[in-house]
Amino acid sequence: MSSSLAPLLEAVALLERAWADAEGGSTLSRARLIAANEAIGLTRRRLEAVHAEVAAGIAHESRRELGPDGLAKQQGFRNPALFIASTTGSSTGDAARLMKVGEATAPRTNLIGEVLPAKLPHVRRALAVGRIGAATADLIVTFLDRMLLRAGRDRVAEAEVLLAEKAPGLSLDEVRRMLARLEAHLDPDGVEPREDDLRSxxxxxxxxxxxxxxxxxxxxxxxxxxxxxxxxxxxxxxxxxxxxxxxxxxxxxxxxxxxxxxxxxxxxxxxxxxxxxxxxxxSGATVIVRVGLDELRNGTGAGLIDGIEQPVGITTVRRMAAAGGVIPWVCGSRGEILDWGRRVRFFTTAQRLALAERDGGCARCGLPPGMTKAHHIRWWARDNGPTDLSNGVLLCETCHHLIHDVGWDIRIDGIGTRAKVWFIPPPHVDPSRTPRLGGRARTEPVAA
Known part of the structure; x- marks a missing residue:
């Protein structure tokens, strides 16, 4: 039996234990529902890892040079994607993506048959243990392939390590957002050409x-x-x-x-x-564009528009600034800025801009800043909480009620806009109360 099946069998065993109470038609408790949902996710991700390796093998045995002796053609299919899709009930596009992930993460051999490491060993490891699924791996593989010529092998290798660490636990939309930010960081000169293409x-x-x-x-x-x-x-x-x-x-x-x-x-x-x-x-809606002062002066780098995933070039930033005016704010080297203590109750516009810079929108669910409000972590009236960045957080209305109604705690680590927001679940949600990263740092790999 392949050693790669061991993690999958372990996940299936977890699912069997979580599902035990459902035998005989009984209803799962909330705790069992949570355990079953987590086990299903883990099983699915680990199964996809095995399937990606199998898909890569099918692709190799169906390569063009084998002609009619290729595996897919012997089974009556024009190509391996059709072969895989027909047996899984998926689309040929899904099958092609699975093969691509498998080929990028499976061990390789050289011309004399020696085994070589996988093309993307860190993605392979994250996929094999079920930390990421095939869809996430596909986004990362496609991104790293695209960046190879533009950023160089060394920086792409660093990006692989970072993405394998940051991607687990993120939705596909959050991974796409993270990759868009990372692309602008790795290839700032490519932002404006991409803008021209998008504009067309x-x-x-x-x-x-x-x-x-x-x-x-x-x-x-x-x-x-x-x-x-x-x-x-x-x-x-x-x-x-x-x-x-x-x-x-x-x-x-x-x-x-x-x-x-x-x-x-x-x-x-x-x-x-x-x-x-x-x-x-x-409702006072305003387009906010964020860019460093040096980048704005020097005409280099890229800017971010609140609520828009794709970074924009410095020429666009300058054009938008000329059309709509600029709201400046200045901070220290560590991002320490704009604390008001107990002098005022409500967060100022400048403080909201700073919180949006740190949180990126709703610090918990990621909704754009325009759909959030600045809230005191320690309440102003009940807890004498100050109106400072270290005691503020941007939350949408739903997450605000969820935090208070269910009993979550919020912790801010760091200073100013460089700080990180952590959400700490109540004991009945997670007995160990393991903090969960929120804010911009959750999906933006270049955030401090």
């Missing part, structure tokens, strides 16, 4: 069908920032109005979904552009 792909299509106007928009980061920020500002204002003393069970209560409110926001913005110039209905 921007489009809006409109057609009418069934009495409805259908809109599809694909926007580059610079122009997407204005649209997204304005719509999110409208949505935030509408939800604030909902909470402002209105009975949610009243016959005339607002029961629109978020998508419906976003549609109303687009209509409102169009009417606003045609008839008035008031900004009250956008």
């Amino acid at each position: 792909q921007a489009s809006v299509s409109m057609f009418q069908r069934g009495g409805m106007l259908h809109l599809t928009a694909v926007l580059d980061p610079e122009r997407a920032a204005a649209v997204q920020t304005a719509i999110q500002g409208y949505v935030s204002a509408e939800f604030a109005a909902k909470r402002d003393g209105r009975d949610p069970d009243a016959p005339d209560a607002d029961r629109r979904t978020v998508r419906q409110i976003q549609a109303d926001a687009l209509v409102h913005l169009a009417a606003h552009a045609l008839s008035c110039d008031s900004e009250d209905s956008l």
